[in-house]
Amino acid sequence: MAGLHDQIAGSLIQDILSARYRVDERLPSERDLAARFDANRGAVREAMKKLEQIGLAEIQPGGARVKDTSEASLDVIGHLLAQDNLPDPKLVDQILVVINSLLKIAAEQTLELASDEEIAQIRELARPLYAENLNDEAHTLARFELFQSIMLTNKNLPLQLIARTLFEQFAPNVSVLNVSTTVDKAAYSQFAQELDSALQQRDLPAVQAIFTTLSDMNRESMMHALEAARHSLSQEATTP
Amino acid sequence: MAGLHDQIAGSLIQDILSARYRVDERLPSERDLAARFDANRGAVREAMKKLEQIGLAEIQPGGARVKDTSEASLDVIGHLLAQDNLPDPKLVDQILVVINSLLKIAAEQTLELASDEEIAQIRELARPLYAENLNDEAHTLARFELFQSIMLTNKNLPLQLIARTLFEQFAPNVSVLNVSTTVDKAAYSQFAQELDSALQQRDLPAVQAIFTTLSDMNRESMMHALEAARHSLSQEATTP
DNA sequence: CCGACCAAATTGGTCTGACCATATTGGCCT
DNA sequence: AGGCCAATATGGTCAGACCAATTTGGTCGG
Numbered sequence: 378m379a380g381l382h383d384q385i386a387g388s389l390i391q392d393i394l395s396a397r398y399r400v401d402e403r404l405p406s407e408r409d410l411a412a413r414f415d416a417n418r419g420a421v422r423e424a425m426k427k428l429e430q431i432g433l434a435e436i437q438p439g440g441a442r443v444k445d446t447s448e449a450s451l452d453v454i455g456h457l458l459a460q461d462n463l464p465d466p467k468l469v470d471q472i473l474v475v476i477n478s479l480l481k482i483a484a485e486q487t488l489e490l491a492s493d494e495e496i497a498q499i500r501e502l503a504r505p506l507y508a509e510n511l512n513d514e515a516h517t518l519a520r521f522e523l524f525q526s527i528m529l530t531n532k533n534l535p536l537q538l539i540a541r542t543l544f545e546q547f548a549p550n551v552s553v554l555n556v557s558t559t560v561d562k563a564a565y566s567q568f569a570q571e572l573d574s575a576l577q578q579r580d581l582p583a584v585q586a587i588f589t590t591l592s593d594m595n596r597e598s599m600m601h602a603l604e605a606a607r608h609s610l611s612q613e614a615t616t617p
Numbered sequence: 618m619a620g621l622h623d624q625i626a627g628s629l630i631q632d633i634l635s636a637r638y639r640v641d642e643r644l645p646s647e648r649d650l651a652a653r654f655d656a657n658r659g660a661v662r663e664a665m666k667k668l669e670q671i672g673l674a675e676i677q678p679g680g681a682r683v684k685d686t687s688e689a690s691l692d693v694i695g696h697l698l699a700q701d702n703l704p705d706p707k708l709v710d711q712i713l714v715v716i717n718s719l720l721k722i723a724a725e726q727t728l729e730l731a732s733d734e735e736i737a738q739i740r741e742l743a744r745p746l747y748a749e750n751l752n753d754e755a756h757t758l759a760r761f762e763l764f765q766s767i768m769l770t771n772k773n774l775p776l777q778l779i780a781r782t783l784f785e786q787f788a789p790n791v792s793v794l795n796v797s798t799t800v801d802k803a804a805y806s807q808f809a810q811e812l813d814s815a816l817q818q819r820d821l822p823a824v825q826a827i828f829t830t831l832s833d834m835n836r837e838s839m840m841h842a843l844e845a846a847r848h849s850l851s852q853e854a855t856t857p
Numbered sequence: 858c859c860g861a862c863c864a865a866a867t868t869g870g871t872c873t874g875a876c877c878a879t880a881t882t883g884g885c886c887t
Numbered sequence: 888a889g890g891c892c893a894a895t896a897t898g899g900t901c902a903g904a905c906c907a908a909t910t911t912g913g914t915c916g917g
Contacts, residue, residue: 380899406868417901422869430670438869439909451691451778471773478722486714533711538691539779620870646897657872662898678898679880 382423385414389424390456393433393443404434404441431456451539455546462610464550466603470596472547477592479540480524483531484584488576495530500576502526506569513557520565551599559601564594622663625654629664630696633673633683644674644681671696691779695786702850704790706843712787713839717832719780720764723771724824728816735770740816742766746809753797760805791839799841804834 389410392398404410407425411418425441428434432449434441446453454472458464487499505511505519528540568591575583629650632638644650647665651658665681668674672689674681686693694712698704727739745751745759768780808831815823 382900408868418903419901425869426666436869437909438907440868447774447777448781449778451775451782453778454775457774468774472775474726474773475722475775475779478718482715482718533714534687534697534708535691535694535712535715535783537687538689538693539715539783541688542691543775543779622871648897659872665898676898677880678878680897 380420380423381414381416382420382427385410385416385421385424386427388414389428390431390433391460393428394446394453394456394460398443400443400445402443404443406440451542452546454543455550458546458550463603463606466600469547469551469599469603472543473596473599474592476540476543476547477588477595479536479543480527481585481588481592483527483533483536483540484588485581486531486533486536487527488579488581488584490532491530496576496579499523499526499530500573503569503573503576506565509562509566511562513555516560516562516565517557520560523569551602554599554602554606556599556602559598559605561594561598568594620660620663621654621656622660622667625650625656625661625664626667628654629668630671630673631700633668634686634693634696634700638683640683640685642683644683646680691782692786694783695790698786698790703843703846706840709787709791709839709843710836712783713836714832716780716783716787717828717835719776719783720767721825721828721832723767723773723776723780724828725821726771726773726776727767728819728821728824730772731770736816736819739763739766739770740813743809743813743816746805749802749806751802753795756800756802756805757797760800763809791842794839794842794846796839796842799838799845801834801838808834 389404398404404425405413407418407421410416410421410424414421425434425436428441429436430450431452433444433446433453435444446457454468457468487495491499502519502523506516506523511519528537531537568587571583571587574580575587629644638644644665645653647658647661650656650661650664654661665674665676668681669676670690671692673684673686673693675684686697694708697708727735731739742759742763746756746763751759768777771777808827811823811827814820815827
């Protein structure tokens with residue numbers, strides 16, 4: 378299924394992220410890599426192009442050099458998360474901070490710019506979360522739809538692009554954690570009700586406070602899910 | 618200087634962004650495009666790869682289709698800004714909202730996590746802005762260094778990557794505007810002093826308020842610069 | 858002994874041409 | 888008219904070659 382260049386790129390990305398090549402170090406030549414992977418140079422070349430696009434390497438006539446992660450593109454995040462069995466908790470928390478902040482910004486802007494109809498639509502999507510006895514799947518779906526609605530109602534294109542990019546890299550790497558089992562549905566119910574009310578009254582400070590609280594909630598439940606997964610993994614290791 | 622594939626990519630990007638191809642419409646085949654541009658298929662292929670990377674097209678066996686801008690990568694922003702003589706004011710404002718929000722988040726996190734030494738370093742960089750009689754160049758540099766310091770002191774990698782990416786696309790497209798001539802240096806002086814004090818006392822609400830005000834300031838001065846450039850352009854048109 | 862300079866080897870960049878697997882198309886048959 | 892199938896067009900991959908720029912290593916002169 379995956380093209381040869383994808384395998385090569387994946388291997389090189391892994392090598393770079395696991396620090397097998399130091400920053401500023403020259404990568405092997407395309408011809409060498411082609412020989413090592415028993416592949417066409419074109420395939421290696423495509424792989425190198427991907428590295429460059431991700432921002433992990435800088436290709437120049439004379440050789441390709443490894444760049445620091447901090448100079449990379451936002452697309453490295455996904456690769457960083459996928460590096461180990463479990464995603465790095467610190468990185469996960471950083472991502473959550475950013476995503477939740479973006480959500481907060483979107484909500485603030487929505488409050489300021491959205492029409493009454495648009496506000497009403499968002500409020501509709503908060504209703505399902507009133508229920509504290511939703512099953513995990515339905516609860517996850519309801520949360521997702523509410524957040525997506527807030528993001529899309531906002532007409533800020535850069536904000537949307539960032540949020541989507543970040544989420545797309547984030548989601549597949551935390552899906553194994555079954556976060557929905559650790560969310561506090563009672564707290565979410567209160568959140569939904571307060572949000573509904575604050576939206577109706579277009580109460581900016583209230584909305585800000587609500588999303589600050591939400592951020593803490595989400596970060597907490599994610600940390601719990603990560604810890605649970607870590608325990609589960611170490612159990613598997615001892616009883617194979 | 619620019620490779621042939623870059624010219625082809627640029628032409629295709631322009632065509633897509635100016636809506637000469639509709640969303641979901643099939644692009645001409647690589648062989649057709651090669652003939653049209655009098656180029657090698659490999660060159661066209663590289664150009665198409667770039668389109669796919671930016672997220673403006675989706676390449677599949679059977680043909681390439683145009684995607685909606687909202688599904689693109691964050692890298693479209695630069696191309697969107699560069700599309701006309703002057704960048705789209707609405708888009709510019711949206712970008713400023715996001716950048717300023719990210720800065721605010723970084724500042725909040727810095728307040729929470731940074732060491733006293735790091736805080737002190739940032740405060741140092743606020744000092745130069747006390748002066749209201751800095752020349753434009755020095756003022757721009759001082760602002761830039763302060764903001765960059767806040768961004769880097771924060772250890773949030775995703776936040777840094779997003780901010781840098783956004784800024785790199787933004788800066789070259791607004792550099793023609795000479796924004797520094799429209800900033801209110803007196804207001805900036807007050808901002809710097811308040812920030813210095815708020816950082817020293819680690820006063821979170823104060824920092825939040827300061828950056829909210831800063832955002833409005835920046836957005837205003839950018840709008841003024843845009844308007845000035847617009848007038849300047851229309852004058853040139855009447856007196857060539 | 859060191860630095861500047863130059864030629865050779867290496868490297869990425871580009872082009873040509875071909876073949877393959879798959880998707881699309883258009884005609885044919887029912 | 889609808890379904891089926893072959894012909895065709897398309898993107899995906901590969902091989903081999905040449906070019907321009909960089910890097911490298913040696914040599915010469917100070």
